[in-house]
Every structure is written in structure tokens, then in C-alpha cells.
Amino acid sequence: MVDLGPHGPVGHNWWTPPPFLHASRPRPARAPVRKPHSMTQTITVIRGDGIGPEIMDATLYVLDALKVGLAYEEADAGLVALEKHGDLLPQATLDSIRKNGVALKSPLTTPVGEGFSSINVALRRHFDLYANVRPAKSFPNTKSRFPDGVDLITVRENTEGAYIGEGQSISEDGETALLTQKITRKGSERIVRYAYELARKTGRKKVTIVHKANILKTTSGLFLKVAREVAAQYPEIQTNEMIVDNTCMQLVMRPEQFDIIVTTNLFGDIISDLCAGLVGGLGLAPGANIGADAAIFEAVHGSAPDIAGKGVANPCALLLGAAQMLDHLGQPEKAERLRAAIIATLEAKDSLTPDLGGEGTTMSFAKAIASRV
Ligand code: NAI
Ligand code: MG
Numbered sequence: 001m002v003d004l005g006p007h008g009p010v011g012h013n014w015w016t017p018p019p020f021l022h023a024s025r026p027r028p029a030r031a032p033v034r035k036p037h038s039m040t041q042t043i044t045v046i047r048g049d050g051i052g053p054e055i056m057d058a059t060l061y062v063l064d065a066l067k068v069g070l071a072y073e074e075a076d077a078g079l080v081a082l083e084k085h086g087d088l089l090p091q092a093t094l095d096s097i098r099k100n101g102v103a104l105k106s107p108l109t110t111p112v113g114e115g116f117s118s119i120n121v122a123l124r125r126h127f128d129l130y131a132n133v134r135p136a137k138s139f140p141n142t143k144s145r146f147p148d149g150v151d152l153i154t155v156r157e158n159t160e161g162a163y164i165g166e167g168q169s170i171s172e173d174g175e176t177a178l179l180t181q182k183i184t185r186k187g188s189e190r191i192v193r194y195a196y197e198l199a200r201k202t203g204r205k206k207v208t209i210v211h212k213a214n215i216l217k218t219t220s221g222l223f224l225k226v227a228r229e230v231a232a233q234y235p236e237i238q239t240n241e242m243i244v245d246n247t248c249m250q251l252v253m254r255p256e257q258f259d260i261i262v263t264t265n266l267f268g269d270i271i272s273d274l275c276a277g278l279v280g281g282l283g284l285a286p287g288a289n290i291g292a293d294a295a296i297f298e299a300v301h302g303s304a305p306d307i308a309g310k311g312v313a314n315p316c317a318l319l320l321g322a323a324q325m326l327d328h329l330g331q332p333e334k335a336e337r338l339r340a341a342i343i344a345t346l347e348a349k350d351s352l353t354p355d356l357g358g359e360g361t362t363m364s365f366a367k368a369i370a371s372r373v
Contacts, residue, residue, distance in 0.1 A: 040069045040070070041069070041070055041071070041100075041102070041329060042070070042071040042072070042073050042099075042100050043070050043071070043072060043073070043100055043102045043103060043104055043325070044073050044074075044075050044093070044096040044097045044100045044102070044103035044104070045060070045072045045073065045074050045075070045103070045104050045105075046074075046075055046076070046077050046093070046103060046104070046105040046106060046108075047074065047076075047080070047106050048077070048078060048080070048105065048106030048107050048108050048303060049078055049079045049080050049106075049107070049108060049109050049303050049308075050107060050109055050302070050303025050304055050305050050308040051106075051107070051303060051304045051307060051308045051313035051362075052106030052107050052108070052303055053106065054308075054309075054311060054313050054315075054362045054363075055106060055299070055313050055314075055315040055317075055318045055362060056104075056106045056318065057362075057363070057366075058315035058318075058319075058362045058363055058365070058366035059104070059315055059318045059319050059322050059366070060072065061363070061366050061367070061370060062315075062319055062322075062338070062341075062366050062369050062370045062373065063322060064370075065370035065371075065373050066334055066337060066338055066370075066373045068326060068331060068334055070329075073096050073100060075090075075092060075093035075096040075097070075103075076090060076093060077089050077090075077093050077105075077108055077119050077123070078108030078109060078110075078119045079108070079109055081093065088116055088119050088122075089119050089122055089123070089126075094126065097123075097127065097294055097296070098127075098293075098294065101293065101294050101295070102294070102295050102296075102297070102325060102328065102329065103294070103295070103296045103297070104296075104297050104298070104318075104321065104322060104325055105123075105296050105297065105298045106298070106299075106303075106318065107298070107299060107301060107302045107303040107304070108120055108303065109302070109303045109305070117165055118165075120298075121163070121164055121165070123289075123296060124158045124159060124289050124296070125159055125164060127291050127293065127294040127296070128159060128291045128292065128293075129158055129159070129289035129290055129291040129294065129295065129296060130157065130158050130159045130187065130190055130191060130194075130290070130291055131155060131156075131157075131158060131190075131191060131194045131288075131289070131290040131291070132154075132155070132156040132157070132158040132265075132268060132272075132287055132288070132289050132290075133153060133154075133155055133156075133194075133198070133287065133288040133289075133290060133324070134153065134154040134155075134156065134268075134272040134275070134276075134285065134286070134287040134288075134300055135152070135153045135154075135285075135286065135320075135324075136150055136151075136152055136153070136154070136272070136275035136276060136278060136279045136285060137150060137151045137152075137279060138150045138151065138278075138279050138280075139279065139280065139284055139342070139343060139346050140343060140346045140347045141346045141347060141349055141352070141356070141357075142279065142280030142281070142284060142346065142356055143280045143281065143356070143357065144278065144279050144280040145278060146255055146256070146278055146279075149255055149256045150255045150256070150275070150278050150279050151259075152255065152258040152259060152260065152261060152275060153198065153202075153204070153259075153260050153261070154261045154263070154268055154271055154272040154275055155191065155194060155195040155198060155260060155261065155262045155263075155268075156191075156262075156263060156264075156265060156267075156268020156269065156271075156272060157187055157188070157191040157223075157263070157264050157265050157268065158191075158265060158268075158289055159187060159265070160182055160183055160184060160187045160264075160265060161181055161182070161183060161219070161264045161265035161266055162179060162181040162265070162266045163265035163266040163269055164265065165179065166179070166180045166181075166182060167179060167180030181216075181219050182219075183218075183219040183220070183222050183223050183264065184222075185222065185226055188222060188223045188226040188227060188264075189226050189229075189230060191262060192209070192226065192227045192230040192231070192262055193230050194262075194290075195207050195260050195262035196230060196231070196233075196234040196237055198260060199234070199237050199259070199260050200234070200237070204237075204259045204260050205237065205238055205259055206237065206238040206239075206240060206258075206259040206260065207231065207234075207237055207238070207239055207240070207259070207260045207261075207262055208239075208240045208241070208242050208247070208258055208259070208260070208261050208262070209224065209227045209228075209231065209239065209240070209241045209242070209262055209263070210242055210243075210244050210247045210261055210262070210263035210267055210268075210271065211223055211224045211227075211241065211242075211243065211244065211263065211264070211267075212243060212244050212245075212267070213243075214243060219264075220264065223264055224241065227241075227262065228241075244263070244267045244271070247261070247271065248270075248271070248274060251271070251274055251275065251278065252274070252278070255275075255278050272285070272287070272300055273285075273300065276300055276301075280356070281314075281355055281356075282299070282300055282301035282317060283301065283313075283314030283316055283317055283353065283355045283356065284314070284316050284317055284320065285299065285300040285301065285317050285320075286298070286299055286300065286317050286318070286319075286320035286321035286322075286323070286324055287299065287300045287321060287324075288321065288324040288325070288328065290328070295325070295328055297321040297322060297324050297325040297328070298318065298321050299317030299318045299320075299321055300317060301317055311361045311362050311363065312353055312354050312355075312361060312362060313353065313362050314353040314355050314356060314362070314365070315353075315362050315365060315366050315369075316342055316365075316369075319338065319342060319366075319369065320339070320342065322338065323335040323336075323338045323339050326338065337373050338369075338373060340372075341369050341370075341372035341373040342369055344372045345365070345368045345369045345372055348368075350368040351364040351365045351367070351368040352365060353365050
């Protein structure tokens with residue numbers, strides 16, 4: 001077997017960068033820190049690739065209008081970083097996130113089926129961002145199948161399970177592929193506890209534990225066992241258990257029965273895209289990656305190469321990710337104003353992007369939102 005390693009055949013191990021990439025080269029100059037208003041906190045900004053830079057420009061424009069008082073420190077990751085610094089995830093980027101503790105990140109392209117492994121996954125693992133929190137809420141004037149009925153949060157384990165691609169290998173003859181799926185008590189315990197604590201904090205009433213323990217008896221079985229133990233400590237919150245395939249059908253037929261969903265990494269990845277589809281598409285679905293020492297806020301969607309550079313990407317998913325960030329930074333009032341401005345702009349059908357049936361551009365939509373904050 002050929003071990004593909006954490007970054008697949010052409011990647012390299014970013015947490016121990018080969019010395020030749022760094023020793024002779026000066027540290028990449030950091031972008032000047034923008035201080036739009038009184039400096040209370042610096043965040044790391046990763047502009048990403050594909051539609052990433054377009055939606056980040058739009059998002060920072062709205063945040064400036066909201067006067068959030070943040071300073072932005074730009075850092076590179078993924079394809080852009082590889083081109084500029086010869087490294088998919090430069091040490092300077094890791095240092096910036098570690099120092100600031102909070103990053104706002106645009107999507108990063110990951111080659112399909114070959115090439116380097118996901119830098120998103122690498123970032124989540126490096127900073128142990130174990131909780132991936134993805135709200136899906138119906139908004140007005142979107143192509144939602146359930147205009148009023150969806151208001152749920154997927155809490156996805158973010159650091160283990162099949163999704164991280166551990167132990168990927170392929171036989172010399174290319175006929176057999178292997179992958180290790182590791183679930184731990186610690187990983188399961190903390191994500192389920194996060195979900196129940198989130199329910200308590202937000203006044204939500206019900207947690208649905210999603211698993212496949214009938215078939216994956218060891219891995220999903222351990223997750224379910226630990227989840228039941230944690231659930232027992234929250235008697236005031238209703239607990240429901242559901243097998244993942246049935247969950248997909250139930251989400252499509254009766255999404256209103258869900259409040260908070262907690263699940264393992266790969267199931268959470270798939271379910272949260274499904275939930276995004278319920279509320280009118282990926283353009284409205286944000287996600288937070290939260291750990292004990294750092295947090296990265298982003299859109300659920302990817303770099304959308306099919307519309308990149310056209311100025312038509314919907315900035316709302318990243319904006320809603322920024323709203324999650326403001327909550328995290330202790331600015332819930334600004335977060336609410338931002339969400340209210342997005343809702344008001346959707347209600348007015350003002351400059352909506354084509355994915356929402358409008359003829360607006362990324363920037364005209366952002367300006368319409370900014371005018372309402
Ligand atoms: P995608 O999410 O980039 O696009 C799926 C579909 O949704 C496309 O038709 C796209 O045009 C549309 N879409 C996505 N975001 C939109 C927006 N803001 N406004 C309007 N339409 C939007 O998923 P895809 O095509 O599977 O992946 C493309 C690349 O993105 C891949 O390299 C993938 O690995 C990467 N990716 C990165 C993520 C991240 O950085 N967190 C997450 C998901 C994918
Ligand atoms: Mg995904």
C-alpha cells in the first residue's frame with residue numbers, strides 16, 4: 001500500500017514544513033492591518049479563491065458599514081498561498097490565527113479525487129476546531145420549499161471520523177482503497193455536550209442524535225453510546241435518536257420536527273448541505289468552526305468555480321458566518337442588526353443575486369444590505 005499521507009500524493013506535511021521552503025525565504029510580508037474603527041480586536045481574514053475574494057470584499061464592506069470595530073489581518077491559504085508562498089498553509093497564516101483566535105475565511109478549492117488534501121480539514125484539525133455549527137433558517141423571498149418551516153442547527157463533529165481521510169491508501173495495482181474511520185469517546189463527548197449547551201444557551205428544546213449505529217456498530221455505536229450518556233445530563237431538553245438515512249428523508253418531508261441535530265463528521269457534512277437546500281440554497285448557509293482556543297467562520301459552500309469572477313456570487317452565506325463571528329466576539333447586538341438587514345433586503349427584493357432570482361451583483365447586494373444595517 002502507498003500511504004497518501006495527510007495531503008495526498010502531491011501534498012506535503014504542513015505542520016512540519018520542509019525546511020527548504022522556509023529557511024532561505026524571508027517570511028512572507030503580512031498585509032497591512034486595516035483599522036477601520038477603534039481597534040478592539042484583530043481578526044485573521046482569508047480571502048480564499050474562486051468566488052472567495054468577491055464575497056469577502058462584499059462582507060468586509062458590510063462589516064465596515066456596521067462599524068464592528070475590527071482590524072483585519074490578511075493571511076493566505078490554499079491555492080493562493082501555494083502560488084504566492086510555495087506552501088498551501090504557510091506558518092504565517094497559522095501564527096496569525098493562533099494569535100488572533102478568530103478568522104473569517106472564504107472558500108478554498110480542493111482538487112477532487114487527486115492532488116492535495118483539503119486545507120479546510122487541515123485548519124480544523126490543526127486548531128482542534130471540533131464543533132462545526134451550521135444554522136439553516138428560512139428567509140423571505142428565497143427559493144425555499146419550506147418558506148416558514150425551517151429553523152434548525154446542525155452541530156457536526158469536525159475532527160474525526162471518515163471525513164478527515166485518515167489512513168487513506170491505495171494498493172499498487174489501483175484495485176483496492178482503504179480508509180481508517182476513528183471515533184473517540186472524547187471527540188463524541190465534547191461535540192454532544194456542545195450541542196446540548198447550545199440548546200440551553202439559545203433556548204432550543206430538542207436535540208436529535210443522528211447516527212448509523214445499526215450498521216457501523218463500533219464507530220457510530222460508540223458515538224451513540226456516549227451521546228446517550230451526555231443526553232441524560234440534560235433532562236430538560238428533549239432527545240431524539242435517528243438513523244442517518246431516515247434523517248435525510250425526514251428532513252425533506254418534515255423539517256419542522258428538527259431543532260438541533262448532532263452528528264459525526266461525514267454525516268454532518270452531507271446533512272448540512274441538505275439543510276442548506278431546504279432554505280433556498282448554499283448562498284444562505286453559514287458555518288462556524290469552534291475550538292477551545294480558536295474559531296474560524298465561513299460559508300458552507302465552496303469556491304463555486306462555475307460562477308467565479310462573474311461578480312454574481314451571493315455574499316449572504318459569508319455574511320451570516322460573520323454574524324456568527326460577531327456573536328462569538330460578544331457583539332450579539334451587531335450580529336442581530338446584520339441578520340435583520342439581510343432579511344430586510346430579501347424582503348424588499350433589493351439587488352438580489354441570480355441564485356435568489358434577482359439581477360443584482362455580489363457588490364450591489366452587499367451595498368443594499370449595508371444601507372440597512
Ligand atoms: P460549491 O459550494 O462551490 O458550489 C455548488 C453550487 O452552488 C454551484 O453551482 C455554485 O455555483 C453554487 N454556489 C455556491 N456558492 C454560491 C454562492 N455564494 N452564490 C451563488 N451560488 C453559489 O461546491 P462544489 O462545486 O462542490 O465545490 C467547488 C470547490 O469548493 C471544490 O474544490 C470544493 O472542495 C471546495 N469547497 C470548499 C469549501 C470550503 O472552503 N469550506 C466547502 C465546500 C467545497
Ligand atoms: Mg461540505
